[in-house]
Amino acid sequence: MLTPSQIDEFHRNGFLNGGRILTNDELNALRSDLDGMLEKGPDGFTGDEPQPVSFRNMSRRDDEPAALAVWQIVNIWEASPAFERLIYHPSIVKGISQLTDAPDLMVWHDQIQYKPPNYGGATRWHQDAPLWPIILPMTPVSAWIALDDADEGNGCMWMVPGSYKWGDQMEFLRTQQHLEGREEFMNINTEGFSPPADSEVKDVVPQPRPVKSGEVSFHHSLTWHGSPFNRSDRPRRAIAIHYMTGESRFVASGQHLMKQFVTLEDGEPMAEAGEHFPSVCRDGEPVGMPA
Ligand SMILES: O=C(O)CCC(=O)C(=O)O
Numbered sequence: 001m002l003t004p005s006q007i008d009e010f011h012r013n014g015f016l017n018g019g020r021i022l023t024n025d026e027l028n029a030l031r032s033d034l035d036g037m038l039e040k041g042p043d044g045f046t047g048d049e050p051q052p053v054s055f056r057n058m059s060r061r062d063d064e065p066a067a068l069a070v071w072q073i074v075n076i077w078e079a080s081p082a083f084e085r086l087i088y089h090p091s092i093v094k095g096i097s098q099l100t101d102a103p104d105l106m107v108w109h110d111q112i113q114y115k116p117p118n119y120g121g122a123t124r125w126h127q128d129a130p131l132w133p134i135i136l137p138m139t140p141v142s143a144w145i146a147l148d149d150a151d152e153g154n155g156c157m158w159m160v161p162g163s164y165k166w167g168d169q170m171e172f173l174r175t176q177q178h179l180e181g182r183e184e185f186m187n188i189n190t191e192g193f194s195p196p197a198d199s200e201v202k203d204v205v206p207q208p209r210p211v212k213s214g215e216v217s218f219h220h221s222l223t224w225h226g227s228p229f230n231r232s233d234r235p236r237r238a239i240a241i242h243y244m245t246g247e248s249r250f251v252a253s254g255q256h257l258m259k260q261f262v263t264l265e266d267g268e269p270m271a272e273a274g275e276h277f278p279s280v281c282r283d284g285e286p287v288g289m290p291a
Contacts, residue, residue, distance in 0.1 A: 002098050010099050014164035014223035015209065021091040022145070022214035029082040031147050034112060034237055037079065038071065050079040053109070053276075054257060059121030068121035068229065073112035074257060075276070076239070083110070085289050087241055087278070092143045092216055093286035096243050099141045099218055104246025105281035106271060108132070108139050109258050111240045113227075115155045120230025122155070122180035125188065127163075128242065129221035130170040133254030134262070135270055139221050139244045146211040147237035155230035156210050157217070158185055162201030164222035169193065173224060185228040211238075244270050244277070 002010075002018060010016040022030070042055040053075040059068045077083040086092070087107050096105055113123060129138035150156035163169070172193045179185050190204045204224075211217045219225055221242075230236050250273065252266035261276040270277060280287060 002095050007098060010218060010220075013159075013161040014220040015159045015161075015225075016099075016218045017209070017211060018091070018095050018143075018216040018218055020212070020214050021089060021216050024214075026082070026085075027147065027214050030086065030239075031237065033080040033082045034073075034076070034114070034147065037073065037076065038114060052076045052079045058123075068119050069116050070121040070123060071112065071114040071116070073114075075109055076112050077107070077110050078276070083239070086145065086239070088280050088286065088289040090286040090288070092145070092241065093243075093281045095216065095218060096141050096143060097281050097284055097286075100243075100245055102140075102245035102247070103281070103284040104271065104279070105243045106246070106248070106273075106277045106279050108135065108242040108244045108248075108277065110242070113236075113238055113240065115227070115230035115236040117154075117233045117235050118231060120155050120236055122185075122229050123157075123227045124177045125173045125179060125185075125224055125226040127168065127170055127173065127222050127224060130168045132221075132242075132256060134251050134256045134259050135244060135248045136251050137245070137247055137249075139242055139248065141218055141220055142240050142242045144211070144217045144219065144238060144240045146213050146215055146217070147239070148235055149210070149213050150236050150238060151210040152182060152208045154232040154234045154236040155182075155227045156208055156236075157219075157225050157227045158206050158208050159219060160188075160204055160206050160224040162199075163204070163224040164220035165199050165201055166195050167222065169224070179226075180229060181231075182228045185226070243280070246271055
């Protein structure tokens with residue numbers, strides 16, 4: 001359970017470190033499943049074994065001699081029992097329910113982001129909600145769980161406090177996509193940006209947000225965030241789990257990787273979207289992983 005002061009902190013900043021939630025055994029099981037999958041690689045799955053929805057290097061800098069990599073695996077929970085247990089983790093689910101004030105939650109999708117030692121690429125400044133145009137109202141809060149200590153050295157996330165209050169600013173953030181290294185990352189050039197006149201937060205102050213292995217960090221889907229290169233000799237393994245509230249509805253006009261699994265009509269509730277979007281919380285209580 002999050003405390004009232006943690007919930008206040010989240011509403012002030014648009015992010016919160018929710019503290020340690022995983023035991024060493026849980027952490028080791030997650031690392032072992034992820035490492036097995038990374039070793040296998042995107043082409044190593046046989047036809048009849050469970051597979052994630054997507055597995056790719058999302059770094060755009062593979063023209064470099066030593067190619068930079070950010071390995072992204074979407075819905076690893078569908079291919080790994082340890083990660084399937086994680087999407088139902090009561091501390092995560094209860095935390096999301098408290099921060100969204102939503103009694104019912106489903107999984108939207110999960111997303112491993114693995115930055116290998118020495119040549120881990122950047123995840124550029126962005127907001128999540130504008131990248132998810134097939135659900136409305138947008139999914140308000142995600143959980144990000146560190147499987148290694150993530151700090152400034154190995155490419156922890158950076159966030160801008162209060163930025164979720166400024167609405168959809170993706171057009172502006174696309175002008176900052178050249179920022180990739182740690183020194184660059186803190187220097188968002190705000191020339192083309194003005195916060196809404198009625199916003200009490202005016203200043204763009206990027207902050208590194210270190211997260212220890214086994215801890216969960218929550219962020220709002222409109223919070224400005226991203227993570228620079230990993231030039232250290234340490235890996236940075238982490239997973240984001242994006243949840244939907246019971247109010248989420250399907251928007252048929254949008255495009256997204258997960259749309260291939262939705263057979264609903266426009267405007268129908270995502271709660272009825274089926275097995276790729278499991279229900280994890282009902283009436284404010286985590287349901288636990290089905291037997
Ligand atoms: O893992 C990262 O560095 C970025 C993750 C992210 O963008 C997210 O969880 O929304």
